[in-house]
Amino acid sequence: MLGYALMFFIIAIIAGVLGFFTLASAAAGIAKVLFVVFLVLFVISFIFGRRRV
Template identity: 45%
Template sequence: MLGWVVTFLVVALIAGLLGFGGIAGASIEIAKIIFFIAIILFLVSAVISIFRGRSRV
């Protein structure tokens, strides 16, 4: 998922250098959304793993 973020950031940088401001802005917004979704999923996964703990046999 973070690979997509890097891809959109690279697209935004290239589009910004070539003068395509609309595409650059849209790519940055998409990258931000995907980044925050990835962070939220990571935090939810960490909290669930803390509460589940290790099972005793």
């Protein structure tokens, strides 16, 4: 998940430099969503993974 977020972030940077601002905006939006999903899943797995009875 984090790998996909980084990939879309790099695509957004390259598209922004080349002048494809619509594509850059879309890729940056996707990267933000994927990063938030990664953070949520990481926190959930950290909390529930620590509970050993």
